[in-house]
Amino acid sequence: MKNRLNTHKRRFVSCIMLLSVVIASIASGCGTTPKQQEPISGTRQALNTSVSVAIYDSTDKSLLDGCFDIIGKYDKLLSRTDTGSEIYKLNETGEADLSEDTLTLLKLGLDYSAKSEGAFDISIKPLSALWNFSSDNPKVPAAEDIAKASSHVDYKKILLEGNHAALQDKDSGVDLGAIAKGYIADKVKEYLLSKGVKSALINLGGNVLCVGSKPDGSDFSVGLQDPFGKRNEYSDVVKLKDLSIVTSGTYERNFTEGGKTYHHILNPSTGYPYDNGLVAVSIISKESVTGDALSTTCFALGLEKGMALIDATPDVYAVFVTSDGAKHYSKDYPFKHN
Ligand code: ADP
Ligand code: MG
Numbered sequence: 252m253k254n255r256l257n258t259h260k261r262r263f264v265s266c267i268m269l270l271s272v273v274i275a276s277i278a279s280g281c282g283t284t285p286k287q288q289e290p291i292s293g294t295r296q297a298l299n300t301s302v303s304v305a306i307y308d309s310t311d312k313s314l315l316d317g318c319f320d321i322i323g324k325y326d327k328l329l330s331r332t333d334t335g336s337e338i339y340k341l342n343e344t345g346e347a348d349l350s351e352d353t354l355t356l357l358k359l360g361l362d363y364s365a366k367s368e369g370a371f372d373i374s375i376k377p378l379s380a381l382w383n384f385s386s387d388n389p390k391v392p393a394a395e396d397i398a399k400a401s402s403h404v405d406y407k408k409i410l411l412e413g414n415h416a417a418l419q420d421k422d423s424g425v426d427l428g429a430i431a432k433g434y435i436a437d438k439v440k441e442y443l444l445s446k447g448v449k450s451a452l453i454n455l456g457g458n459v460l461c462v463g464s465k466p467d468g469s470d471f472s473v474g475l476q477d478p479f480g481k482r483n484e485y486s487d488v489v490k491l492k493d494l495s496i497v498t499s500g501t502y503e504r505n506f507t508e509g510g511k512t513y514h515h516i517l518n519p520s521t522g523y524p525y526d527n528g529l530v531a532v533s534i535i536s537k538e539s540v541t542g543d544a545l546s547t548t549c550f551a552l553g554l555e556k557g558m559a560l561i562d563a564t565p566d567v568y569a570v571f572v573t574s575d576g577a578k579h580y581s582k583d584y585p586f587k588h589n
Contacts, residue, residue: 288466290451291315297322298432299385300456304439307450308466314446318439322455325435328353331376331426342376342424346417354414356427356434356540363430363544364406366560370551371544372519376424377403384515389506391513397522404519433497433543436460440539453539457498460539464492478502478530478572486578487570489535489586497542499550500531500572516550527553531572534561535586541567554579 292305293315304318328350330336341347349357360373377400381392392400408419418424432455439453443462451462452471461471470490477486478500489496501514501524514524532549534542545567549557554571561569561581569581580587 293319295319295322297326298435298455300432302456303452303454305452306443306448307452309446309448314443314448317442317446318453321439321442322435325352325431325438329356329427329431329434331380331424331428338425338427341416341418345421346415349414349416351414352434353427354411354416356430357409357416357425358411359434359540359544360425360427360430361406361409361411363548367548367552369406369519370556371429371548372404372406373427373429374404374406374409374418374423374425375429375517375519376426377401377422378517378519378522379426379428379515380424382513382515382517384504384506389513391508401519401522429499429547430540430544432456432458433495433538433540436495436539436543457503458495458539458543459497460495461491461493475533475570476500476502479576486572489533491535491586494535494537495539495542496533496535497539497546498531498533499546502530516547518551525551525553528573528575529554529557529571530574531570532557533570535568537566545569 290305474485
């Protein structure tokens with residue numbers, strides 16, 4: 252199942268890239284505009300998913316290597332499973348000194364945990380490790396194990412003093428999986444900008460971040476997977492310049508057992524996946540980490556509270572898709588075009 256999903260994601264990613272290339276070439280085919288150059292691009296497996304970068308205004312392939320180096324570095328730093336990571340140390344030993352990046356991200360996770368009153372909980376590790384959605388053959392854990400794991404999820408028991416983090420409950424643990432991809436996408440963008448790139452698309456397993464616009468100044472087109480459709484069927488194409496779009500959905504990582512589908516956004520109070528009528532939440536924001544944090548948080552909060560959070564947050568927009576297929580747009584959503 253995991254491989255199938257990875258293939259799915261890979262296809263989705265390449266399709267997004269393809270789509271933008273197609274649109275770029277259509278635009279360049281009109282009038283006297285000179286033919287636009289093809290982007291240089293690369294795709295790798297990292298962060299438990301497929302990651303891609305396409306650069307439109309440079310032919311320097313070492314820039315792609317630079318991007319993948321950054322992704323690899325942060326993957327190692329922020330992972331809960333890499334035995335060399337700070338988060339692994341914190342979870343295993345109950346305390347760790349954190350680097351600036353890990354600390355920043357943990358603090359952000361704690362903010363969203365508080366903001367959502369624990370619907371989003373950055374100490375989800377006992378549950379996420381138990382369900383282990385990224386394993387080859389995930390299964391529904393025993394009910395008593397789920398109850399036990401839930402009892403150790405409580406972000407209030409993560410103590411921070413300076414750069415030192417400690418777990419008041421030694422069986423608790425941190426999982427940055429809900430926000431790391433957005434943070435890393437922002438770091439890749441920062442790197443590309445520092446190298447003078449003004450036109451690129453970064454896609455970390457569905458966390459899409461635009462660097463500027465297409466070389467001719469027009470928007471990037473990003474396809475949103477239709478949660479009910481076949482692979483690569485879009486429910487929307489969103490046109491973006493310099494912005495990020497991130498989706499949390501039930502179809503992202505899941506498995507089916509006994510005729511029921513289990514997805515990877517977990518309710519800390521029941522220990523089971525959220526079952527609140529949402530199938531996907533997409534967030535458009537300037538920074539990808541904001542979109543990543545909000546997409547998971549809003550999914551956890553459900554339609555009403557999630558939408559209220561978006562409408563109270565400046566400069567972010569959202570589309571919530573419910574199980575009846577309806578799309579719900581945030582206030583003043585400016586990206587509708589079809
Ligand atoms: P994806 O990883 O598919 O992009 P998300 O950004 O929505 O999706 O993050 C899902 C991940 O967040 C899970 O794999 C897990 O690591 C973590 N997670 C699951 N449930 C919660 C929760 N209630 N609060 C915080 N993090 C969670
Ligand atoms: Mg997220």
